[in-house]
Amino acid sequence: MIKKIGVLTSGGDAPGMNAAIRAVVRAGISNDLEVYGIHDGYRGLYEGKIERLYRKSVSETINRGGTFLGTERLPEFKYREVREVGIENLHKHGIDALVCIGGDGTYRGALALTEMGISCIGIPGTIDNDVAGTDYTIGFDTALNTIVDAVDKLRDTSSSHRRCSLIEVMGRNCGALAINAGIAVGAELVITSETGYNEEEIIESICEAAKAKRHCIVIIAEKVTNVSELAKTITSRTPFQARASILGHIQRGGCPTPRDRVLASCMGVKAVEELLKGNGGVCICEVNNSLKAIKFEEALTMKKDQVTEKMKSFKELW
Numbered sequence: 001m002i003k004k005i006g007v008l009t010s011g012g013d014a015p016g017m018n019a020a021i022r023a024v025v026r027a028g029i030s031n032d033l034e035v036y037g038i039h040d041g042y043r044g045l046y047e048g049k050i051e052r053l054y055r056k057s058v059s060e061t062i063n064r065g066g067t068f069l070g071t072e073r074l075p076e077f078k079y080r081e082v083r084e085v086g087i088e089n090l091h092k093h094g095i096d097a098l099v100c101i102g103g104d105g106t107y108r109g110a111l112a113l114t115e116m117g118i119s120c121i122g123i124p125g126t127i128d129n130d131v132a133g134t135d136y137t138i139g140f141d142t143a144l145n146t147i148v149d150a151v152d153k154l155r156d157t158s159s160s161h162r163r164c165s166l167i168e169v170m171g172r173n174c175g176a177l178a179i180n181a182g183i184a185v186g187a188e189l190v191i192t193s194e195t196g197y198n199e200e201e202i203i204e205s206i207c208e209a210a211k212a213k214r215h216c217i218v219i220i221a222e223k224v225t226n227v228s229e230l231a232k233t234i235t236s237r238t239p240f241q242a243r244a245s246i247l248g249h250i251q252r253g254g255c256p257t258p259r260d261r262v263l264a265s266c267m268g269v270k271a272v273e274e275l276l277k278g279n280g281g282v283c284i285c286e287v288n289n290s291l292k293a294i295k296f297e298e299a300l301t302m303k304k305d306q307v308t309e310k311m312k313s314f315k316e317l318w
């Protein structure tokens with residue numbers, strides 16, 4: 001029987017992580033578990049930064065962005081001897097199970113710990129929505145709202161000055177934020193790693209937009225190209241003056257939306273439920289509006305294409 005559990009956040013921070021920690025703490029305590037917070041992700045686990053959490057410890061956190069436990073990256077966690085030190089630190093406190101909130105990398109760490117005897121449950125916390133198995137990750141909705149708010153503002157100035165606004169959004173290898181933002185703001189063009197990058201086609205589309213519109217909004221996922229260089233090319237080859245804006249880390253911050261708070265809270269409760277049932281090595285997923293737990297191995301090998309189908313709708317809206 002599990003008596004003591006730990007909770008940590010890892011990878012990039014995401015709004016709603018605090019709500020998930022709060023849910024784990026409160027659901028754990030309601031079920032007579034002792035709950036411990038591990039600061040700064042797997043690095044804190046390695047360094048033994050572990051403290052007992054109480055109901056009060058998570059008061060006034062549900063509305064706060066970021067993660068009050070902190071998060072850091074520790075690439076060395078892939079080495080067994082580093083994880084062994086972390087496990088020793090858990091044993092010192094008598095902790096038998098962990099809830100790990102983060103993205104794919106965090107799940108890989110949690111799977112490795114599970115294989116070494118610590119039952120781990122994953123909760124998907126990342127703004128990119130790039131964790132397979134779940135329809136939504138905690139933080140995605142808030143980040144999308146932040147992007148839409150910023151682009152609406154850029155659109156005003158873009159229309160006034162007859163400009164092309166090129167807006168780089170986060171999402172690394174996953175265009176979910178870009179395509180959803182593109183539809184929500186009525187963008188003229190969305191470019192992601194999934195759509196591919198074809199400069200001639202981009203110039204052609206922007207010239208086409210210039211015939212009918214005073215503005216042109218282009219949403220582009222990070223790492224696809226250098227947006228400042230692309231802005232220069234657009235300015236020289238289309239009727240628009242182009243300006244590039246990189247939204248950067250503002251997308252990671254801010255109060256979580258109600259959608260993210262609810263998702264995080266329900267996933268936190270579900271994670272504790274799974275531990276009480278004796279399950280480990282699983283992650284919590286939202287599928288068609290209901291929560292389920294699937295094996296880490298399954299989630300880590302699933303693919304999730306969120307761009308192709310939405311791109312068809314996007315093109316119909318031009």
Ligand code: ATP
Nearest residue numbers: 011012073074077078102103104105106108109126
């Ligand atoms: P985000 O999507 O926000 O980047 P993430 O969880 O994918 O979140 P990563 O930096 O990839 O972020 O992973 C978080 C941490 O998980 C790493 O710093 C490392 O400590 C641990 N980790 C990643 N991959 C592995 C692995 N193969 N084995 C063990 N631990 C890992």
